[in-house]
Amino acid sequence: MQNRYLEISQVSIDFPTDGEPYRALQNVTMSIQKGEFISLIGHSGCGKSTVLNIIAGLHQATEGGIILEGREVNEPGPDRAVVFQNHALLPWLTVYKNVELAVKSVFKGTKTKAEIGAWVEHNLELVNMTHALHKLPGEISGGMKQRVGIARCLAMQPKVLLMDEPFGALDALTRAHLQDSLMEIQAQLGSTVVMITHDVDEAVLLSDRIVMMSNGPAASIGEILHVDLERPRNRVALAEDADFNAYRQQVLRFLYEKQKHPATTAA
Amino acid sequence: MLAKLQQLQTKVTFASLYKFYDSAAKAIALPCVGIVMFIFIWQITASNIVTSLGQFPGPGDVWNQSKVLVTEHYQEREKAQVFYERQEVRNSKKLANNPEAVVKIRQYTGQATYFDKIVTSLYTVAFGFLIATLVAIPLGIACGLSDKIYRAVNPIIQVFKPVSPLAWLPLVTIVVSATYTSSDPYFEKAFVTSAVTVALCCLWPTVVNTIVGVASIDRDLIDVSRVLRLSTLTHIKSIVIPSALPLIFTGLRLSLATGWMVLIAAEMLAQNPGLGKFIWDEFQNGSSSSLSRIMVAVITIGIIGFILDHLMLMIQKRFSWNKQATLR
Numbered sequence: 001m002q003n004r005y006l007e008i009s010q011v012s013i014d015f016p017t018d019g020e021p022y023r024a025l026q027n028v029t030m031s032i033q034k035g036e037f038i039s040l041i042g043h044s045g046c047g048k049s050t051v052l053n054i055i056a057g058l059h060q061a062t063e064g065g066i067i068l069e070g071r072e073v074n075e076p077g078p079d080r081a082v083v084f085q086n087h088a089l090l091p092w093l094t095v096y097k098n099v100e101l102a103v104k105s106v107f108k109g110t111k112t113k114a115e116i117g118a119w120v121e122h123n124l125e126l127v128n129m130t131h132a133l134h135k136l137p138g139e140i141s142g143g144m145k146q147r148v149g150i151a152r153c154l155a156m157q158p159k160v161l162l163m164d165e166p167f168g169a170l171d172a173l174t175r176a177h178l179q180d181s182l183m184e185i186q187a188q189l190g191s192t193v194v195m196i197t198h199d200v201d202e203a204v205l206l207s208d209r210i211v212m213m214s215n216g217p218a219a220s221i222g223e224i225l226h227v228d229l230e231r232p233r234n235r236v237a238l239a240e241d242a243d244f245n246a247y248r249q250q251v252l253r254f255l256y257e258k259q260k261h262p263a264t265t266a267a
Numbered sequence: 268m269l270a271k272l273q274q275l276q277t278k279v280t281f282a283s284l285y286k287f288y289d290s291a292a293k294a295i296a297l298p299c300v301g302i303v304m305f306i307f308i309w310q311i312t313a314s315n316i317v318t319s320l321g322q323f324p325g326p327g328d329v330w331n332q333s334k335v336l337v338t339e340h341y342q343e344r345e346k347a348q349v350f351y352e353r354q355e356v357r358n359s360k361k362l363a364n365n366p367e368a369v370v371k372i373r374q375y376t377g378q379a380t381y382f383d384k385i386v387t388s389l390y391t392v393a394f395g396f397l398i399a400t401l402v403a404i405p406l407g408i409a410c411g412l413s414d415k416i417y418r419a420v421n422p423i424i425q426v427f428k429p430v431s432p433l434a435w436l437p438l439v440t441i442v443v444s445a446t447y448t449s450s451d452p453y454f455e456k457a458f459v460t461s462a463v464t465v466a467l468c469c470l471w472p473t474v475v476n477t478i479v480g481v482a483s484i485d486r487d488l489i490d491v492s493r494v495l496r497l498s499t500l501t502h503i504k505s506i507v508i509p510s511a512l513p514l515i516f517t518g519l520r521l522s523l524a525t526g527w528m529v530l531i532a533a534e535m536l537a538q539n540p541g542l543g544k545f546i547w548d549e550f551q552n553g554s555s556s557s558l559s560r561i562m563v564a565v566i567t568i569g570i571i572g573f574i575l576d577h578l579m580l581m582i583q584k585r586f587s588w589n590k591q592a593t594l595r
């Protein structure tokens with residue numbers, strides 16, 4: 001592991017309860033390279049979101065920490081942009097203004113007014129949303145809202161893009177469209193992405209590595225699967241690809257055989 | 268085929284006609300039925316109540332008395348007009364005789380009419396409501412954002428919230444008399460006392476609703492703000508206030524309604540020349556028309572309260588980002 005861009009180092013977290021504190025994560029350690037696409041997959045309640053929130057700085061690890069480009073990070077910041085499952089756009093701002101708010105707060109003092117405007121439009125163009133610049137989030141579809149959410153994050157020029165089940169709330173066709181868009185954008189920008197998903201196909205299609213998490217309490221990394229499929233990937237061609245299906249099977253086996261009984265397999 | 272189509276068409280028009288009739292009935296006819304029934308019951312009840320000031324006024328008496336109040340208003344205005352014309356003539360004569368003469372222009376000091384009193388009341392309630400709003404919204408935002416401030420302030424809110432305006436009034440009167448001692452006051456003392464009492468009582472609904480609105484902002488939006496590292500001011504301006512706006516407005520509407528109710532009591536005791544004082548004076552006066560005149564004031568107060576609430580609703584609609592939401 002020569003390129004340690006983002007390091008998750010022996011992270012454990014306790015949540016306070018009425019009695020003993022609840023240990024949600026135990027000793028999660030992982031290195032992520034620049035430009036890599038990582039998926040976190042696991043059953044509900046295994047702490048995937050908690051890992052993402054700790055990287056984002058929204059939660060504080062009880063033990064261990066996060067190192068990004070050699071510096072420890074422990075509070076939220078625009079270098080680790082988060083795409084939320086429910087888009088989290090401000091409903092009273094237009095599509096344009098939502099992205100502009102992010103650009104203005106990140107590039108305050110470094111970009112002129114005209115540059116800010118151009119940068120906002122450029123990022124909305126990346127996600128094909130220039131036709132709805134002045135619409136409110138309530139006036140566009142769920143898929144479009146998620147596109148805007150992604151544009152808002154890309155516009156911050158983050159070092160890492162964190163995605164918390166970004167396509168979970170969308171229908172299958174819209175989801176496929178957005179997955180393709182995301183692959184294109186990632187190929188174009190070389191973004192480093194950590195994405196949480198429930199969807200095995202999505203994980204195999206998009207990722208360089210799939211991190212499979214064991215069940216909680218005291219959840220940890222179960223297995224890591226390297227996905228060596230050539231890019232650009234085409235979902236139709238891959239549907240019959242033997243390698244693709246083998247990867248799929250490995251993830252399924254982990255989820256439904258090895259991690260089937262949370263109580264007995266918990267570390 | 269054609270016959271069938273025609274049949275269908277008549278059916279459609281009949282249905283739409285019925286729908287129109289139905290909505291018209293709901294919008295106009297039913298409220299009218301309610302009002303007519305109310306007036307009927309009022310008439311019956313009033314004719315059975317005999318007081319020391321004579322028969323309790325029925326709808327007819329009240330209607331007549333309201334016309335008298337309007338007439339009195341115009342008579343008073345006419346008197347003022349005549350007064351100013353006379354003054355004008357006198358002054359120009361004086362100047363014609365001696366161009367060096369110093370002319371005095373006096374204000375007409377007649378009685379305040381019923382409409383003047385309504386204006387005074389509106390002005391007073393607006394002032395009190397404004398003070399309350401300027402205090403309540405920032406306080407509510409501070410409490411909603413910080414659990415520590417909330418815990419510190421909440422007991423005080425809970426204790427002062429249920430206090431009647433009549434309890435505050437003597438204190439406010441004495442404090443205003445003691446502290447507001449300008450020799451050439453811009454505001455009457457009675458006005459300040461009434462407005463401050465209104466403010467003290469209508470503060471709370473806005474405070475409480477703002478706290479709830481601010482405390483219930485979507486977690487995700489707060490996380491967005493944290494990721495963007497928005498400054499506190501930008502956070503409040505672009506996330507907190509728009510999120511809490513619907514509840515802030517609910518609070519403001521409740522506050523204005525409370526303020527308007529409190530105002531009448533405050534004016535009675537503080538002798539601020541508005542509708543409250545009008546009722547008090549009529550009560551003290553005890554003439555045969557007093558009860559009718561008070562009844563006119565009661566109805567006026569109700570109608571103005573209703574209009575004020577609708578005004579707030581219109582402002583709320585104007586400021587609401589969610590045009591789909593039904594506001595009532």
